[in-house]
Amino acid sequence: MLQRPLVNEYPEYYKPYVTLVPDGDLLSLLKEHLVKTIELFESLSEGVGHFRYAENKWSIKEVLCHMADTERIMSYRLLRVGRGDQTSLAGFDENDYVQGSQIHKLPIKSILEDFIATRKATLTLIQNMPEEAWTNIGFANNTEVTARAIAYIIAGHALHHLNIISDRYLPLLK
Helix, strand or coil, rough: CCCCCHHCCCHHHHHHHHCCCCCCCCCHHHHHHHEEEHHHHCCCHHHHHHCCCCCCCCCHHHHHHHHHHHHHHHHHHHHHCCCCCCCCCCHHHHHHHHCCCCCHHHHHHEEEEEEEHHHHHHHHHHCCCCCHHHHHHHCCEEEEEEEEHHHHHHHHHHHHHHHHHHHHHHHHCC
């Protein structure tokens, strides 16, 4: 079973994500959250996809797009670090990625399919990662990070955004 990363294995700004991840089998947790994510977004109407809980906040569709984009980028980092690549990996601006998408033109179902495909690829990457690779150290966004920390960041980031949708968006839709 993949061990929880130590606090010195990732930058401080990822701590909220890592601490959101409950103890237990990370792979099982990622699978469970995929099911919950599918259930949540399949329950939403297309019109709700454009809802923003406040001015200058992302729409529900943009949040899902951001979840998929970030998981894709973090999985790529996990692949590189897990394979021992020492190349420094660039950071990214999540707002630029959302603005550069065509999310407003896509149905929620298409965005959800993208997230599902991304999560499934993350799951196979984690399943097939050699045990000794989890402590590999790489460099992303000018900071050191271990492979296992990246896996926990992936899980915590998705949890963070699912919590925001539940706490800030859904109550206003009732």
